[in-house]
Amino acid sequence: KNQVEQSPQSLIILEGKNCTLQCNYTVSPFSNLRWYKQDTGRGPVSLTIMTFSENTKSNGRYTATLDADTKQSSLHITASQLSDSASYICVVSLANQAGTALIFGKGTTLSVSS
Amino acid sequence: NAGVTQTPKFQVLKTGQSMTLQCAQDMNHEYMSWYRQDPGMGLRLIHYSVGAGITDQGEVPNGYNVSRSTTEDFPLRLLSAAPSQTSVYFCASSYEFAARGEQFFGPGTRLTVL
Numbered sequence: 594k595n596q597v598e599q600s601p602q603s604l605i606i607l608e609g610k611n612c613t614l615q616c617n618y619t620v621s622p623f624s625n626l627r628w629y630k631q632d633t634g635r636g637p638v639s640l641t642i643m644t645f646s647e648n649t650k651s652n653g654r655y656t657a658t659l660d661a662d663t664k665q666s667s668l669h670i671t672a673s674q675l676s677d678s679a680s681y682i683c684v685v686s687l688a689n690q691a692g693t694a695l696i697f698g699k700g701t702t703l704s705v706s707s
Numbered sequence: 708n709a710g711v712t713q714t715p716k717f718q719v720l721k722t723g724q725s726m727t728l729q730c731a732q733d734m735n736h737e738y739m740s741w742y743r744q745d746p747g748m749g750l751r752l753i754h755y756s757v758g759a760g761i762t763d764q765g766e767v768p769n770g771y772n773v774s775r776s777t778t779e780d781f782p783l784r785l786l787s788a789a790p791s792q793t794s795v796y797f798c799a800s801s802y803e804f805a806a807r808g809e810q811f812f813g814p815g816t817r818l819t820v821l
Contacts, residue, residue, distance in 0.1 A: 624807065625807070627809075634814075634815070635814055636711075636797050636799075636813050636814050636815050637750075637797075637812045638812070639809050639810070639811075682749070682750075695750075695810075696749075697750040697751075699748060699749050700749070
């Protein structure tokens with residue numbers, strides 16, 4: 594069964610600290626893996642998209658890694674800010690699909706406190 | 708560009724009532740989708756469209772209808788609302804297939820069915 598599992602479910606960190614969110618998937622055939630940030634009451638916003646051949650991709654203070662062999666990805670946030678408080682969703686897409694291609698994780702809720 | 712817009716932002720219905728959730732995009736994207744987001748679950752695909760006049764079912768289509776008469780608009784209709792349809796609904800669009808292209812999400816419609 595195609596699944597995306599994220600951990601931890603929630604996380605609280607102090608402003609300025611770093612953190613890493615995990616994503617494990619059992620999706621085949623694999624096309625790409627995305628990380629989205631969803632602020633409370635808003636729609637998800639794309640942070641990174643990585644294909645099979647990409648190991649690392651950065652977007653400002655956000656760095657995503659992908660290990661296609663172990664089917665694991667991580668999102669590392671550096672020098673966290675209060676505005677980083679949000680839900681982070683890992684999404685894996687199936688190759689050779691049209692509309693029904695995206696498998697969504699349940700998300701990790703990050704709270705950054707001062 | 709306004710991106711993806713959704714109306715209304717909030718709606719309360721009584722069981723059995725019908726309504727239409729509106730979605731529009733101004734990016735000339737061919738691919739549009741409707742998702743629902745429930746607590747503790749990943750986003751689930753309701754219906755999608757690969758172009759004007761072409762729609763198909765997603766993972767949870769029961770109780771919902773869609774049509775796509777123009778590239779810009781993709782309304783979602785609830786024919787006879789049920790409490791199980793209480794959820795947050797997101798519309799999304801992309802230039803390419805959802806599997807390949809970056810998806811842009813609207814701000815969401817929070818629906819409560821009493």
